[in-house]
């Protein structure tokens with residue numbers, strides 16, 4: 001499903017055409033860019049927040065702290081063939097997924113005692129697992145939609161068709177959805193954004209290096225194969241695939257780059273539906289609005305005017321048959337995952353997971369079906385999950401840590417020597433307004449109007465998508481619901497929402513190896529504390545700082561302070577630009593700036609909060625546990641959350657598309673900027689883990 005790109009920041013990204021909200025647990029049923037991990041081996045060692053058995057003492061901590069902290073984990077966890085990357089987040093998600101599987105298997109037994117939600121998640125899981133029935137049905141369940149496209153007679157009939165296709169999750173040309181008005185965070189309006197691509201993002205269509213050209217060739221071969229599977233003769237399928245690439249390339253070239261999209265000012269183009277409609281001379285919005293049941297008038301945001309001008313031009317000079325070919329591809333593409341016969345599913349995996357990201361084997365079916373239900377009905381599944389696996393005292397502990405870190409930030413703002421008193425007052429106002437959401441929603445989503453039919457897996461996917469589309473549009477014109485969550489409770493991730501000024505930590509995250517009641521503050525603050533600090537710092541990174549305490553895109557900085565912020569941030573841009581992730585591909589310092597600021601600021605805040613706690617408790621800073629002082633264990637716990645194995649293909653994709661730096665740099669590069677770390681391990685100024693001119697904003 002296309003989602004309007006909100007400005008939210010996740011702790012982790014995963015790569016896909018779903019934009020910045022794609023997360024580890026919400027694995028799309030199509031494509032599967034973000035594969036999760038295999039099950040933990042029986043008898044696998046207990047997960048710990050600070051784990052001394054993972055430390056490799058043969059590595060000098062001042063030379064490579066990541067290797068020092070993680071080598072033991074790497075030895076214990078070879079990269080599984082069905083994974084493109086596998087780290088501690090996937091390790092925990094995998095355990096969560098085993099719990100979800102048990103819930104789903106139980107719900108799939110058609111007992112009369114099932115609750116309505118159990119019927120839905122259980123029947124959807126059973127339908128998804130029934131590959132024999134899916135293969136037998138072939139392409140027939142999609143025939144009605146294919147016929148609709150084939151019946152298109154003229155451009156005037158196009159808008160209602162595009163509208164309908166978008167409601168069932170087809171990424172046809174552009175995306176539309178609801179979001180808070182940038183100028184008035186209390187009001188929800190419609191947003192129209194660029195879309196319509198089959199490759200991960202626009203630069204895949206424009207780069208001219210050999211590897212990128214090879215990927216485009218493979219993409220065309222993939223599109224052709226999908227057309228052939230749908231019954232086209234080979235020559236026609238090849239021709240049609242070239243048509244798709246040509247149309248998508250035009251759309252891509254008119255779209256903003258992912259770095260440009262990070263600046264909310266670039267997406268802030270308020271207009272109204274009448275004016276927008278007048279610009280689209282080849283696409284009457286009226287039919288489109290009827291089909292989507294979107295508001296027919298009022299304020300809206302044209303997120304990418306250049307894109308919509310080109311979309312209009314494409315319709316003006318592309319033969320209708322080619323438009324139909326393009327739509328047919330996106331329809332097949334939207335469903336060619338767990339809803340379609342094995343041949344479609346495997347071909348889609350081959351291109352998106354194997355070619356683009358290096359996976360060697362398709363994930364087991366139950367894993368993909370479990371992730372599918374989590375992504376489709378996360379709050380129906382999550383409700384059972386939370387009752388079984390989320391202890392209330394974990395919520396209390398997390399809340400206490402969050403408040404301690406907010407207090408640390410309060411003191412940190414006071415101590416900044418570069419910020420004026422005026423801006424400090426406003427920064428603190430914003431900090432004191434942040435809302436903390438922990439675990440799961442206060443009010444669960446109501447799925448009573450969603451129909452799930454056992455045995456109709458493709459129809460279920462259509463209905464789920466329509467249900468979510470309608471739920472999203474129903475927000476327009478209503479008061480903003482700040483209690484809503486963008487992640488399901490079992491998700492192992494977290495996010496900050498700048499338009500609502502809240503931090504969100506799903507229940508799935510509050511477990512070892514990230515947090516444990518059995519371990520001390522040094523471990524928990526180094527790990528989960530740094531994540532809380534990370535999300536909080538997002539409210540003050542290059543993007544978040546542009547929003548005020550109420551979530552309006554409104555400048556609250558003096559010009560001088562803004563300049564000083566940018567100068568300091570520029571230090572990090574250069575630092576990350578200099579990193580070559582894979583041969584020939586450097587990290588993009590501007591794309592990753594918000595995450596890098598949040599990593600450094602977040603760890604610093606966790607450190608301050610922990611020191612404060614340690615001092616209050618008169619902790620003996622020289623007393624060793626497992627051979628390490630409390631401060632050393634704080635830094636190791638930080639590093640060990642990032643132990644991750646990644647395939648070079650995936651690393652390349654990540655460097656080109658992900659706003660998060662690869663985990664090795666989220667560890668080492670961040671720590672080189674903290675002299676307090678160097679002191680804990682007695683590192684010398686000339687050591688690799690010490691930046692002689694450390695970057696620092698917060």
Ligand SMILES: [Zn+2]
Nearest residue numbers: 009010011598
């Ligand atoms: Zn983040």
